[in-house]
Amino acid sequence: GGGGFGGAGGMRPEDILRDFFGGGSGGGNPFEGFGGRPSGPQRGGDVQVGLALSFMEAVHGCAPEVTVNTDVECGTCDGTGSADKAAPVTCGTCGGSGQVTRQQGFFTMAIPCAACGGTGQSIANPCRPCGGAGVRKERRTVQVTVPAGVDTGVNLRLPNQGDKGRRGGPPGHMYVTIQVRPDPFFRRDGADVHIEVPLRLSQAVLGSSVVIPTLSGEAELKVPPGTQPADTLVMRGKGIRRLNSAAHGHQYVHFKVTVPKTLTEAQRAAMTAFAEDEEEVTDKGGFISDTMERIKKALKKLGKKAA
Numbered sequence: 001g002g003g004g005f006g007g008a009g010g011m012r013p014e015d016i017l018r019d020f021f022g023g024g025s026g027g028g029n030p031f032e033g034f035g036g037r038p039s040g041p042q043r044g045g046d047v048q049v050g051l052a053l054s055f056m057e058a059v060h061g062c063a064p065e066v067t068v069n070t071d072v073e074c075g076t077c078d079g080t081g082s083a084d085k086a087a088p089v090t091c092g093t094c095g096g097s098g099q100v101t102r103q104q105g106f107f108t109m110a111i112p113c114a115a116c117g118g119t120g121q122s123i124a125n126p127c128r129p130c131g132g133a134g135v136r137k138e139r140r141t142v143q144v145t146v147p148a149g150v151d152t153g154v155n156l157r158l159p160n161q162g163d164k165g166r167r168g169g170p171p172g173h174m175y176v177t178i179q180v181r182p183d184p185f186f187r188r189d190g191a192d193v194h195i196e197v198p199l200r201l202s203q204a205v206l207g208s209s210v211v212i213p214t215l216s217g218e219a220e221l222k223v224p225p226g227t228q229p230a231d232t233l234v235m236r237g238k239g240i241r242r243l244n245s246a247a248h249g250h251q252y253v254h255f256k257v258t259v260p261k262t263l264t265e266a267q268r269a270a271m272t273a274f275a276e277d278e279e280e281v282t283d284k285g286g287f288i289s290d291t292m293e294r295i296k297k298a299l300k301k302l303g304k305k306a307a
């Protein structure tokens with residue numbers, strides 16, 4: 001764009017359109033072809049389609065088919081737009097310029113020719129199925145190669161799979177917006193996955209070996225003795241593959257120690273024996289008993305009686 005109304009001739013309407021649509025840089029601008037190149041090729045429009053994937057499809061990649069409505073070449077006229085497949089002729093209304101002028105006060109405005117749609121050409125005997133456009137909408141099936149590691153919001157670009165161009169213009173592109181359904185077990189955080197693994201009290205105390213799910217099957221995991229209720233183990237490189245990279249995220253295993261609510265007689269006896277032994281070990285100068293002593297002393301100093 002440019003110029004401005006103060007300059008000679010003022011701003012041309014196509015400049016305004018170009019500015020409004022972000023410049024005629026081949027972005028599927030429907031007004032491309034006006035002005036300097038009235039009968040020039042017009043690039044096909046871009047098409048956008050959504051694709052819902054399961055968690056595992058997104059993690060490992062897949063090749064699903066999507067159906068999309070795009071402009072395709074009209075088979076009746078072979079894309080010429082003419083019923084007898086004749087070449088277009090120069091538009092009689094605008095003389096081929098694609099523009100007609102209109103007097104408006106002091107200004108002469110150039111506006112796109114309505115007779116030829118700004119192309120500067122007209123078709124004497126338009127093809128009926130496509131109305132002379134040379135293209136028509138068709139439902140197509142396109143196979144999409146989804147790389148491993150995609151996540152919700154990723155936009156895949158399929159070059160030249162959009163609308164067919166007009167008058168020999170290049171086709172537009174197809175964009176596939178990914179939506180990933182969450183998994184009931186694996187919780188995803190970027191390229192990392194988190195899982196929660198329940199441990200019995202004895203497994204946490206004595207240590208154990210558990211078989212857990214991973215993204216590539218199952219794995220045996222050593223649980224160290226003395227594992228705490230909220231401890232986490234990191235399985236490095238066992239997460240999701242990062243897009244456009246060979247690197248993988250990690251799998252975080254969050255242990256959840258379960259405390260039994262009911263005990264057999266033998267378990268109760270064993271636990272009681274454990275508790276008696278535990279008292280002897282832990283009652284000597286622990287952090288809690290130290291704290292209680294400290295509070296009692298402080299209360300005494302303040303002249304208050306401890307409960």
Ligand SMILES: [Zn+2]
Pocket residue numbers: 074075076077078079080081082127128129130131132133134135
């Ligand atoms: Zn046709």
Ligand SMILES: [Zn+2]
Pocket residue numbers: 091092093094095096098099113114115116117118119120121
């Ligand atoms: Zn015309």
